[in-house]
Amino acid sequence: MIRAAKEKDFDSVKNITQTTIRSVYPKYYPSGAVQFFSDHHSDDRIRADIVAGIVFQIEVDGNAIGTVTVADNEINRLFVLPDYQHKGYGRELMKFAEEMISKEHENIILDASLPAKQIYLKRGYVATKYNMIKTENGDYLCFDVMEKQL
Numbered sequence: 001m002i003r004a005a006k007e008k009d010f011d012s013v014k015n016i017t018q019t020t021i022r023s024v025y026p027k028y029y030p031s032g033a034v035q036f037f038s039d040h041h042s043d044d045r046i047r048a049d050i051v052a053g054i055v056f057q058i059e060v061d062g063n064a065i066g067t068v069t070v071a072d073n074e075i076n077r078l079f080v081l082p083d084y085q086h087k088g089y090g091r092e093l094m095k096f097a098e099e100m101i102s103k104e105h106e107n108i109i110l111d112a113s114l115p116a117k118q119i120y121l122k123r124g125y126v127a128t129k130y131n132m133i134k135t136e137n138g139d140y141l142c143f144d145v146m147e148k149q150l
Helices: 007-027 031-040 043-051 089-102 114-122
Strands: 002-004 055-060 063-071 074-080 107-112 126-134 140-149
Touching: 002 089, 007 031, 007 043, 007 055, 007 063, 007 074, 007 114, 031 140, 043 055, 043 074, 055 089, 063 089, 074 089, 089 107, 107 114, 114 140
Parallel strands: 074 107
Antiparallel strands: 002 055, 055 063, 063 074, 107 140, 126 140
16 A cells, blocks of 8 residues: 655654665665765655655555655655565555656656666666766765656
């Protein structure tokens, strides 16, 4: 079941986000980039998005196991807890977000981290821009901006 996150769901959205970053991203990025990702998805940003009504979570047996944020025509903060990955939950969240966006927009934009890029390519997204951000400790965070025409 996918539903809008409420303020009471802040802890679960934060947990899904931070747990996924801390367990998956070190396999692809140096420590400075992982910290940058973690800091980028701050408590304040998560709370503000929940209050704005743009955060959604997927639940299994009453437990939140994944989250996605949909802002206008952008998909952000799509994370599924590691124990639930490769079981179709991320695909369900993507389908939900894409259907939501398709009601009012002709294209979808997202930032693709290295672990997710292949998933987006398979769904018809095309890289439109490559970004490199130098982190505080000198590591680089690399990601693509991707777009899909509807």
